Amino acid sequence: TLHGNRLIYVVDARQSLHFSQLFATSRKSGFAPAGVRLEHVAFGTMMGQDGKPFKTRAGGTVKLVELLDEAIERAHAMVSSKNPELADADKQRIAHAVGIGAVKYADLSKSRMSDYIFNWDSMLSFEGNTAPYLQYAYTRVQSVFRKAGEWNRQAKVDVTDVAERQLAVALAQFEDVLVTVGEGCYPHHLCSYLYQIATLFSRFYEACPILKSEGAVRDSRLRLADWTARTLATGMGLLGIDVLEAM
Template identity: 45%
Template sequence: MEHVSFGSVLGPDRKPIKTREGGAVELEALLDEAVRRARAIVDANSTELPEAKRAEIAEAVGIGAVKYADLSQNRTSDYVFNWDKMLAMDGNTATYMQYAYARIQSIFRKGDISPEALRNVNPLLALDTQEERTLALLLLRLPEAVEVAANEYRPNAITAYLWELANAYSAVYQNHPVLHAPDRTLRLSRLFLCDLTARTIRLGLGLLGIRTVEQM
């Protein structure tokens, strides 16, 4: 048996987080507040979605944000609890990872392309650019991150990997067209790279107990 120690969660005053009455914060109340805040973000950015879908997304985003914020820290270090950072659409947050995943799903919807059909084609990866090569090499490193997380009891090895992966994907997305690639071979290659990235993000978040969302 091995004792696994943890740091403390601190409030803005850098003291252990408390309720207004001075008591310990209960997890249920914390998650409810996270979902409430996430719902405000989803409502502001996804007005076209049905109410039930927005509620579903808000639950995944809010609860995912709390889990990721805790698991992304050095296990033995204290950290300051901050709602704005936790739910930010950029930075090392679950929200950013979920958004990256949803953005990839949007590409497939806009192109009216089935990821399953694409996998059956099994296109070759062209990897003609440095950004695409960097992303492809990163996709191979998930097992390494999982091994570190398991052997050293450090789930932040997985969050650090996902953060690096999402940034690498963003560089490809911003610089190299997917649906409007110059030719069919390159289009299929980039679509397949997108699909591999989405599946890796979903797997990595799933290992942390965090759900992905198709739209956001």
């Protein structure tokens, strides 16, 4: 993949020597201009339950389509149990976003250099540091704005409570996090950051009444909630995960 002056190869870490030799040869032969960075973005190996790498040629791997279908099926069951009154089309739409998001996040939230053992339950978990947790945090914010009515969208964010301050400080770090992730090609740092934001918003939501507050305090807290939603949406979008207005 070519990004500006960076040529990035995303390949198994076991090919590191090959790419080191390839890059050196390309430089000496003049194929790679001096101004272009050649990078091998290596990733670890997914292991089977026996702790050994999957042997793709032996047919011992789990097919991606099977994993995605199972994820969507599990998500549909979860949505149906929590919101049985939803129309079937809405259940299918939410199940697709939640199921696919769970699989993507389960992979991206791990350091790309780490080997890990494939496990159905951990890959498709909807609890803890997962995409559905982040998606739910986003829908929680949206539910606030569906009830908020008119408010001053230009209001200043003026934090006084500890939970407000912690959330605001974390949100202000988003740009720095993106720079770090982009430079090192480590998406798990973005995952950890978004999980932190979702957790801090939950604490803020419980500690600081938003809709029951008044005047400048209410507007400030709504601005903070809106800032949270935009950060979650942008961050998950960069990971290829859809946000939902309701779940």
